[in-house]
Amino acid sequence: MPQIILGPQQHAPDIDGSVRGKAYAFLEKLAQDDTRPGLHMEPIGGSLDSRVRTGRVDQFWRAVLFKVQGQADAAMYVYLGVWPHDDAIAFAQQARLQVNPVNGIAELLLADGPAIGRGGSPSAPATAPAPDVPSDPLLVQLGHTASTLVEDLGLDPALVELAMEVRDPDEITVLAEAAAGWQGVALVDLVAGRSIEQVRESLGIDDAEPATSDDDATLAKALTHPASRMEFAFVEDDAALRRAIEDADFEAWRVFLHPEQRKYVERSWNGPFRLSGGAGTGKTVVLLHRARRLAREHPEARILLTTFNKTLAEAMQRDLRVLDPALAIAERLGEPGVLVRGVDAVARAVRQACSRTVPAAVTTVLGSRTSEVGQVTGRNAWRDAIATAGAGLAAELRSAAFFEAEYVTVVLPNRVTTYEEYAKVRRQGRGVSLDRQARSEVWKVVTAYRLEAGIRGSLDFSEAAAVSAEAVLASGDHPFDHVLVDEGQDLGPARWQLLRALVEEKPDDLFIAEDSHQRIYGHKVVLGRYGVRIVGRSQRLRLNYRTTAQNLRYAVSMLTGTEFVDLEDQAEDPSQYRSARTGPPPSLLQTGSPTAELDTAVAVVRTWLDEGVTPETIGLLVRSENAGERLVRALDERGIDSRFVSDKSLPAGKPVVMTMHRAKGMEFSRVLITGADAGSVPAAYALRDLPEAEREDALLKERSLLYVAATRARDELVVVWSGEPSELLPIIPEGA
Known part of the structure; x- marks a missing residue:
């Protein structure tokens, strides 16, 4: 059957819902049988590329596509959008699909300009620099020449000619928006100080061989290149095709992936992996695609996609359904598919599933007390405990915030249940030093806090995570095969101990996305202290796709x-x-x-x-x-x-x-x-x-x-x- 590929859509005119519906019907028929006479798939006289075709959407609208013959009798059709009849012919005559001869990336070119992308043809930069802008062009300052950018990286000569004159970083960003997907990203990377070798590696072209042919077999291979897939999306089924065509926001449907991101979606690691990056660098997008890949490749796998709170988890589940409505979404622990929950909801589900081992887990974490854990400890509990048992505290320690931090980062993760244990425990990362007398006074408040919670049958959220971790370990069963974590910087030690317990230590067990600059909850955490050993398996995303x-x-x-x-x-x-x-x-x-x-x-x-x-x-x-x-x-x-x-x-x-x-x-x-x-x-x-x-x-x-x-x-x-x-x-x- 023919393969539909959605190419760059930015040149096509906006169309209303009725025309989008007709375009979907046209492509659906094309995907089933490209020999149907009603499709009117016609080559265009006077065109630059013999592969270009137009097809009849209705009497007024025509689709523009490229036909690339794949293996055997299968053909690929690269869809560029629909135009009024005469406009479609005119656009088809000037469009050309080619393989970049330097790096093997598939590109759409137009007769009136370089390979262009989302914003249209790049315009020339300002001829005179502003007073506070350096006199030498940016790329010249960085040691680049036009010839190396063209010959070693494969950038379009016309784009390079403009870029080599730019002195203001914002003008480079303007050019990047106008240039084709991978070329725009490459410009931004170069101005940020990355070498040509680093840019090639990030785009997946570090091992590329020069393309010696533009035949269909070479072009078909080029369309699958990670950098090509920034602009060319393979449609996997009719449902995906309908969403792509009938959704007015094509980019929102596609969920853009940079080649560097795709690498983290598709690679396997021999243990936990950590992906960091600033706001808007696409960490969550990587998680969604990775969860989808794991579920599709291993239909029986039990996959957890989790984050700090319920709100973010709900947003991830919505986005996951948009990405792939057919994906199996689990509703309970132990079910195949992707379970999307906030980490505290996961802890609650674990206690329900492991009810037999919960009483012993409560004792391990909290010492001797009732195993009743049905309530959430009130937000003023530390303040009340200080008032009850904190008379001997130094003034600087009479703070609920201090006790919450001490409890979460020292007492709970070390399973401290007695004063003798607390007197000896290491307090790594705590800014306030405590002598033996101070520890004694602090422990009195901890005891009062736990006593009141025991009477009420309550747990705070960190206690709940710690109890759940112990309950899982005591059960001898790991309820998940893969755990993917978003906003990892906001999770505390007990929650990390729970996540480590949920999945057996093996390849691809934990995949963690985090950004220390967005830590707005909790305390500083070092993963290795809680059983999550990264050991060099970490990378960072630096390119922001959201923010200007x-x-x-x-x-x-x-x-x-x-x-x-x-x-x-x-x-x-x-x-x-x-x-x-x-x-x-x-x-x-x-x-x-x-x-x-x-x-x-x-x-x-x-x-x-x-x-x-x-x-x-x-x-x-x-x-x-x-x-x-x-x-x-x-x-x-x-x-x-x-x-x-x-x-x-x-x-x-x-x-x-x-x-x-x-x-x-x-x-x-x-x-x-x-x-x-x-x-x-x-x-x-x-x-x-x-x-x-x-x-x-x-x-x-x-x-x-x-x-x-x-x-x-x-x-x-x-x-x-x-x-x-x-x-x-x-x-x-x-x-x-």
Whole structure:
């Protein structure tokens, strides 16, 4: 049967739903039998490429395709879209499908320009540099020449001619948007300082042999190249074909994969693997594709796709269904398919499935107490325990935040159940030192905390994860064959011990995605201390696909001057992150009063709506729920209907107001951050009563929270505040 391949669609005109339906029907028939006379598959006279065809969608619309003869009698049809009849003929005459002679990548070329991609033909850069831009072109400064870029990398000569004149990084981003997929990415990588060899490796062309032919067999092979598949998507079945054609947002359906990402989807590792990367680098996309691959290759495999909380898990399950509606989604532990749950929901399911071993697990983790674990310990439990048993504590230790951190990072993961054990345990990574007397006073509070929880039959979430880990180990059964983890930086020690227990130690057991710059919950963790041994199996993604270069640059500047370490206790450098998209610089708006701030926020939202921005793609981010409710009221009073979202699904047809924490994992076309003033960020309650040794980490999380909020913006970012700006907020110099 013929193979349908969806090629670059950006040259085709927008079509309405009825025409998309007809296009699907045409391609469905083509996929079944390309000899049907009703398809009118006709070669085009005067064309540059003898493989180009048009086919009849209806009396007015015609599809443009390339026919590439595959093995035996099977043919590949590369679909480029539908045009009115005469326009289809004109486009077909100037289009050519070829194999890049240097690297073996399949490319679409047009007669009037170089190989071009999403944005059309590149335009010439400015002839004179701005006053603050270096006089030498960027690529020249980096030691590149036009000949090496063309001959060693395979970039289009016309594109290289333009790129070699560029002095401003933002102009390179403009060229990258206009250039074909892999060529645009290569330009961004080169300007970021990567060598030609590194670019070739990241694109999967490090071992490429020059193409000596453009025959069908060579072209068919080229279409399967990882870099080609950035622009050419193989359709696997009729359901996928219908989604691709009838969904107006083709890119959203395809879930873009860079060759470097595809490598992490398809490779196998001899143990746990860690993939790090900044916001928008596609870590979650890799997880979704990897879960799908594992499930399709091993239909009986039990696969867990998990993350920090329920909201993010629900979003991943929705995206997984979009990616492949036919994928087997498990509903319970032990079922074949992909189970998508937040890690705390997994812990609860484990205790239900391993009820026989739970009582012993409770004793192992918490000592002698009731095995009743049906309730969740209240949020004020540490405060109450300090009031009950903390009279002998030094003033700097009378903090619920200190006890929560000590309990989660020292007591629970080491299964400490007595004072004698606590007096001897190592307290790695804790900033506050404790002598023997201090440990004695701390343990009195821990005992009071556990005693009250035992009376109530409750567990906190970390205790629940620790008990579940012990219950799994005691049962002797691992309920999963593969565990894939998103947002790993926000998981604490007990949750990592649970995840390690869920799957046997073997190849491809754990696959972890994380970004230390987005740690807004929990505490610093080193995986090796909790049985997850990476041992060199880690890589980092650096290319941002979501955020514009201007917004990314501003967001990264929020992290300047601070030190972040990853889950292997290695320093992370955000300066290497880069974007292949461009847009306006962030707008920073200072106002004189809270009322003026709300007026400004409303004016920004109204401007976006008047410009035709889809309402639900506008994200309004605040530091607290109270601030969110005030903003919703202000919008309502001024005639703009919005909704504050906490744990509900996003509303249709309304701008979305949510806290910065809730926005984790989301993205919006436009983002407005309000309340970025000195009194709100960092939040006073996040630092209140903390020992001095722990304030630095709390401030780091507040900085990360602001970074998370800023990187939710795809296209435009506005930050507004009243009074003095937050100390964590970079201020762009006037004229910059």
